[in-house]
Structure formats: C-alpha cells, structure tokens
Amino acid sequence: MTAADKTIMSAVDPRDAGTQLRPGLWQTINERYPGSMIRKESFVPQARLAKPLAASRLTLVSSCGVHLKSDQHLDVCHPFGDFRFMRVPSRAKHDDLIIHQLKYPHDDADLDINVIFPIERLQELCQEGRLGGLTPNFFSFIGYSMDPEKFERTVAAGIAEAVVREERADCALLAPA
Amino acid sequence: MPTVSVTVARDVTEAIKVPRALFLPWPMGHHFGVPFQRDLQRRVVLAALGMLETSDEPGTILDLPIKWADVRREAKTLTEQGRKL
Amino acid sequence: MSVPYLREAAAQDDLGKLVRFVRLHLGDGNEAVGKEEIDRSWAETIKILLRDQPVDREFIAQVLEKDESTLALLFYHLHFYLIRKSGRWIHDGSR
Numbered sequence: 001m002t003a004a005d006k007t008i009m010s011a012v013d014p015r016d017a018g019t020q021l022r023p024g025l026w027q028t029i030n031e032r033y034p035g036s037m038i039r040k041e042s043f044v045p046q047a048r049l050a051k052p053l054a055a056s057r058l059t060l061v062s063s064c065g066v067h068l069k070s071d072q073h074l075d076v077c078h079p080f081g082d083f084r085f086m087r088v089p090s091r092a093k094h095d096d097l098i099i100h101q102l103k104y105p106h107d108d109a110d111l112d113i114n115v116i117f118p119i120e121r122l123q124e125l126c127q128e129g130r131l132g133g134l135t136p137n138f139f140s141f142i143g144y145s146m147d148p149e150k151f152e153r154t155v156a157a158g159i160a161e162a163v164v165r166e167e168r169a170d171c172a173l174l175a176p177a
Numbered sequence: 178m179p180t181v182s183v184t185v186a187r188d189v190t191e192a193i194k195v196p197r198a199l200f201l202p203w204p205m206g207h208h209f210g211v212p213f214q215r216d217l218q219r220r221v222v223l224a225a226l227g228m229l230e231t232s233d234e235p236g237t238i239l240d241l242p243i244k245w246a247d248v249r250r251e252a253k254t255l256t257e258q259g260r261k262l
Numbered sequence: 263m264s265v266p267y268l269r270e271a272a273a274q275d276d277l278g279k280l281v282r283f284v285r286l287h288l289g290d291g292n293e294a295v296g297k298e299e300i301d302r303s304w305a306e307t308i309k310i311l312l313r314d315q316p317v318d319r320e321f322i323a324q325v326l327e328k329d330e331s332t333l334a335l336l337f338y339h340l341h342f343y344l345i346r347k348s349g350r351w352i353h354d355g356s357r
Contacts, residue, residue: 035264043235105354112212147265
C-alpha cells in the first residue's frame with residue numbers, strides 16, 4: 001500500500017466504508033491499561049448444537065450492565081470494576097429495565113434496550129418458534145475490569161455455572177457493550 | 178456449550194479468539210442497531226444465531242456489512258415520519 | 263494498569279503510577295482529561311459550599327467511622343456525583 005493509498009483510505013469515513021469505527025482498539029486498550037485484558041493463546045474446541053435452534057434453549061449474556069429497575073445497580077464507580085453479575089428475567093420488557101454505565105454510550109439503549117440487549121427480539125423469535133425457548137434468566141455484568149484473573153474466577157465462572165446448571169441453556173448469545 | 182458473540186471491535190475479537198462471532202461496523206452501545214428499528218435488530222440477532230447452526234471453524238468471524246451511515250439515515254427517516262416500529 | 267500492576271506500584275509507593283491510573287479511570291482512558299476531571303470535581307465542591315447551605319456534620323462524623331475500604335470507594339462515588347453536578351458529563355465510552 002502506498003502513502004497515497006493510506007491517505008485516501010484514512011480520508012474515507014468508516015461509517016461509510018463499513019469498517020471498524022474505532023480502529024486499533026485492541027492496541028489502544030493494551031497501551032492505556034496493560035494487563036487488563038484476558039488473553040488466549042489458542043482457540044477452544046468449538047462446541048456444536050445438539051439439536052436445531054428451534055428446539056434449543058438460549059440464554060443471553062451481556063456486559064452492558066442492564067438490570068431490573070427494582071434491583072440495586074452494579075457499581076460503575078469502582079476503579080477496578082464490580083465483580084458481581086445480575087440476573088435479568090427473560091420475560092422482562094424495556095420498561096422494566098435500566099442501565100447504569102460510564103464507559104459506553106447508552107442514550108439509544110435508554111430509548112430501546114434492544115439496541116444493546118435484544119431481549120424483546122428474542123422473546124418474539126421464541127413465540128414464532130424460531131427458538132425452542134429462553135432460559136428463565138439472562139445475565140448481565142459490567143464489562144470494565146482491571147483484574148482479569150478475578151474476573152474469570154468470579155463473573156465468568158459464576159455465569160457459566162449458572163447458565164449450565166440452573167438455567168440449563170443449550171446455547172448462548174454473548175453481547176458486549 | 179455453543180456460543181456466538183456479536184462484536185463491533187473486530188481486532189479485539191480476533192485477539193481473544195472467540196469460537197464464533199458476528200462483526201458489525203457500528204459504534205459501541207449499538208451492537209443490535211438503533212432504537213425502534215425492529216427489523217434490523219431481528220436481522221442481527223438471526224444472523225448471529227444462524228452461526229450456531231452453520232459455523233464450523235473455531236474463530237469464525239462473519240461480517241454483516243451494513244454501513245452505520247445507512248443505518249442512521251434510515252433511523253432519521255423513521256423519526257421524521259414519526260413512526261415507531 | 264491492571265490490578266496486579268497496581269499492587270506492585272502500591273508496594274513501591276509509586277505515586278506517579280497510582281495517580282496515572284486514577285486519571286485514566288476518571289478520564290475514560292485519557293490521562294489529561296482525567297486530570298481535568300479531578301480539578302473539576304474539587305472546583306465543584308467550592309461552588310456548592312459558596313451557596314452556604316446547611317450541612318449535616320453529624321452524618322459526616324458517622325460516615326467517617328466506616329471502614330477504610332468503604333470510604334475509599336465512597337471517594338470515587340463522590341467524585342462522579344460532583345462531576346454530574348457540574349453539568350459537564352463526559353462518560354459515554356466515546357473517547
């Protein structure tokens with residue numbers, strides 16, 4: 001690629017180009033917060049669906065920090081993160097839910113939670129028979145964490161355990177914020 | 178357990194080696210689209226869930242190349258028409 | 263700037279590293295912005311106190327009897343409270 005090519009490419013707005021809107025995010029995060037990201041050296045073996053989606057029970061796990069309005073919210077002020085997670089009833093609607101967050105824009109999610117946590121879209125797909133069912137609860141946590149080892153040990157392990165043993169999910173949709 | 182992620186940060190997703198992911202060239206906080214645009218939100222969800230049935234190779238990232246400028250343009254039109262889907 | 267990194271910095275009493283982390287957290291990854299945010303929250307305390315409204319010193323005394331971890335975390339909550347009061351809220355993940 002020539003310097004001219006690079007100049008032309010950088011002049012194209014990524015919103016029109018269809019490329020990642022914040023390029024170099026991985027590098028930026030690691031420069032500003034070294035050691036904060038969980039690293040994997042290799043791929044985990046891929047699990048396969050045991051039955052068609054239309055017969056499978058799905059759960060939704062999100063780092064958007066959404067919760068029922070009646071629940072106390074997670075702590076978005078703590079400089080290291082909040083290592084708890086919330087259960088969000090999969091029957092809940094937009095008006096039942098709220099997001100407290102610092103580190104990502106949620107103005108649009110405040111208007112329509114499905115922008116970041118597509119709970120009502122999944123309910124509809126279930127009613128239409130495209131999905132076998134939803135777990136009684138979905139899961140949400142705060143994505144900001146400065147302690148990857150503690151995060152794996154608490155949030156990740158806790159949600160994995162709940163999803164498998166309590167909720168008996170067949171598959172999971174993972175949605176970062 | 179089979180999982181599928183939705184991402185707007187392709188480089189982060191590649192680095193952490195998820196089993197399968199759907200990439201959208203959209204901003205943070207908008208992984209499934211814009212408010213009240215039910216059809217687009219469904220499309221994203223279905224594209225992601227479809228990967229649970231079709232994706233074979235670990236680390237597969239499927240692009241859904243819907244430009245953010247187009248999403249926003251349509252959202253603006255819907256708002257101006259006063260429609261809530 | 264992870265917790266293990268900060269533990270080392272704290273053990274060495276490396277003020278520079280510890281403060282840099284605070285600024286990054288308060289500035290959403292931008293140290294200069296974080297520095298400004300710290301100044302802003304302190305400036306907001308002066309604006310509020312200039313209004314000369316009644317204060318509940320008994321409540322403050324009770325709070326100060328709490329454990330150090332709670333009070334240290336409260337400091338962050340108070341910072342964000344004051345930033346909201348200032349009317350200039352930068353936190354949306356866009357930086």
